[in-house]
Amino acid sequence: MRMFTILLIVLLFCPNGACKKEMEPPPAVSNQETIRPTGLPVQSMEVGGELFQVELAYTQQDRARGLMYRRELAPDAGMLFIFEREKIRQFYMKNCLIDIDIVFFRADGEITHVTTMKVPVPGQPLTLYSSQAPAKYALELPAGAIQRLKLQPGQKIQIPAAISNIIPEPQEYGY
Numbered sequence: 001m002r003m004f005t006i007l008l009i010v011l012l013f014c015p016n017g018a019c020k021k022e023m024e025p026p027p028a029v030s031n032q033e034t035i036r037p038t039g040l041p042v043q044s045m046e047v048g049g050e051l052f053q054v055e056l057a058y059t060q061q062d063r064a065r066g067l068m069y070r071r072e073l074a075p076d077a078g079m080l081f082i083f084e085r086e087k088i089r090q091f092y093m094k095n096c097l098i099d100i101d102i103v104f105f106r107a108d109g110e111i112t113h114v115t116t117m118k119v120p121v122p123g124q125p126l127t128l129y130s131s132q133a134p135a136k137y138a139l140e141l142p143a144g145a146i147q148r149l150k151l152q153p154g155q156k157i158q159i160p161a162a163i164s165n166i167i168p169e170p171q172e173y174g175y
Contacts, residue, residue: 043080043162047103047139048149051076054139058082058168067140068095078141082168086134092126093117099143104131107164109156114146 040055040062053076057063063081067073083089086106093100096119104113112133117140120126131138137159145151 040079043160045078045080045139045157045160045163047078047141047145047157048151048155050149052078052141054078054080056080056082056163056166058166060169060171063171066091066096067098067100069097071097073098073100073142075142075145078139078145080163081138081140082163082166083136083138084168084170086136088133089131089135089138090128091117091138092128093120094126096120101141101143101146102129103139103141103146103151103157104133104135105137105139105157106134107136107159109159111151111153111155111157113153114151116143116146 042053042055045052045054057079067079089104099119100117102115102117103111105111112135113131115129117129
């Protein structure tokens with residue numbers, strides 16, 4: 001009888017049979033920003049003289065998921081990981097199916113490190129890819145972009161105001 005009462009209460013307050021947690025409103029969307037099917041905002045960003053459409057990962061959940069399970073990445077696409085402060089960052093390729101270039105840079109846009117992250121070998125430990133110096137941002141691009149754009153430490157990336165004004169979710173664990 002008690003189970004029946006609980007079920008009745010749930011059905012009364014959740015007519016679709018499932019309660020939905022109230023969502024926070026999405027961040028303000030600039031006129032250059034769109035939303036991808038992943039639900040992440042996308043912002044135009046110039047890197048090395050080319051325009052990229054980058055998904056913005058600034059919550060813990062989105063940063064942890066990253067580009068997992070993607071089978072391709074358009075030549076002009078990427079993902080920008082936004083952190084609350086500069087510190088040495090470490091990334092790995094868990095559940096990643098394609099090689100990815102990564103560009104670490106500081107809040108002022110100065111590149112600290114660039115490298116290509118390789119698809120992990122099954123059964124082998126995951127490789128950690130480090131920013132090697134404190135970084136606030138990590139930009140993942142299609143493999144080969146670093147070489148094509150001739151990106152290297154010391155160069156600057158212009159950070160659009162729509163990105164630099166984002167207040168990212170604090171980080172609870174290191175990566």
